[in-house]
Amino acid sequence: MSTAGDVSGKIMEIRHSVTKHFNLDKANLKLQEENIELRRQLPVSFIPLQSGMVKINDTLYRQQFEYLPATVLNSTYDKRNNFLTINTGAFQGVEEGMGVFNGEGAVGYIFKTSEHFSLVKTILSDNVNLDVFLSSGAFGLLKWDGKSSSEVYITGIANDIEVRVGDVVKTRGTGGIFPRGIVVGHVSEINTVEGDPLWEIHVKLAVDFRSISDAYVIKNLLKEEFDNLQISRE
The missing domain is CATH 2.40.10.340 (Rod shape-determining protein MreC, domain 1)
Structure with a gap:
């Protein structure tokens, strides 16, 4: 091989x-x-x-x-x-x-x-989870849903934390793979999740x-x- x-x-x-x-x-x-x-x-x-x-x-x-x-x-x-x-x-x-x-x-x-x-x-x-944080200070896991090559989403951020469209998303530096602060993209859309106290956060990727x-x-x-x-x- x-x-x-x-x-x-x-x-x-x-x-x-x-x-x-x-x-x-x-x-x-x-x-x-x-x-x-x-x-x-x-x-x-x-x-x-x-x-x-x-x-x-x-x-x-x-x-x-x-x-x-x-x-x-x-x-x-x-x-x-x-x-x-x-x-x-x-x-x-x-x-x-x-x-x-x-x-x-x-x-x-x-x-x-x-x-x-x-x-x-x-x-x-579908099985890559990247620890990220937003410019507002919140942090969560970056995931991909298999749909768009230019968009991913973030899970794990409670909806009582302020998140804004346009927030820059960067690597958190956990795991020792990436240094802290490498840009991933920016928040493009924020939705509430019915019955779940978490945000549904869409991220426009920086890399094409x-x-x-x-x-x-x-x-x-x-x-x-x-x-x-x-x-x-x-």
């Missing part, structure tokens, strides 16, 4: 390369590398070693997240479970379970890897999965420590 995956991935990579202009590929890679360097300097990619206001390059901070650039070779958006194929795999340090995003927002997580390629299961899948071409794989440098702590409480 691994060999077949490699061959299939290489075929898609060749097809992809033929249909894209060489200089555009080079420019996109340069932009990705610049974006990674900028994101590495953001506070969300670091953890504080002690309290107080400090500079990012101070020894009071330690880097927690690294980002690997990737090109999307193949993708679906109209299936019950949707996937991307990217040209980055185990050889580059990609592992199953790592988060994936792009310049627009959260994309999904690494589902399977071969040596040079990976399958990404996107948030347009019909035309996604580039992505970043998130490597949490402290994931093992995080996971061991969660196991210890069980």
Whole structure:
């Protein structure tokens, strides 16, 4: 299966390369590398070693997240479970379970890897639950109902909490897969649920999965420590 995956991935990579202009590929890679360097300097990619206001390059901070650039070779958006194929795999340090995003927002997580390629299961899948929070402060679970490739919904927010159309939805950072604060979308519709004290919240996705071409794989440098702590409480 691994060999077949490699061959299939290489075929898609060749097809992809033929249909894209060489200089555009080079420019996109340069932009990705610049974006990674900028994101590495953001506070969300670091953890504080002690309290107080400090500079990012101070020894009071330690880097927690690294980002690997990737090109999307193949993708679906109209299936019950949707996937991307990217040209980055185990050889580059990609592992199953790592988060994936792009310049627009959260994309999904690494589902399977071969040596040079990976399958990404996107948030347009029926069994992907993503912890998110709103700009109003409320938090819940992001889910997809299998209908629109541009809309998902949030469950678990009580209807006595104020939620507004236009509220920005971001990753909460639980699970150690995504840093806190990666944009997912914005609230497009709010409804009450008959007989249930919860909001029905619709979210317009930031990522257009019909035309996604580039992505970043998130490597949490402290994931093992995080996971061991969660196991210890069980």
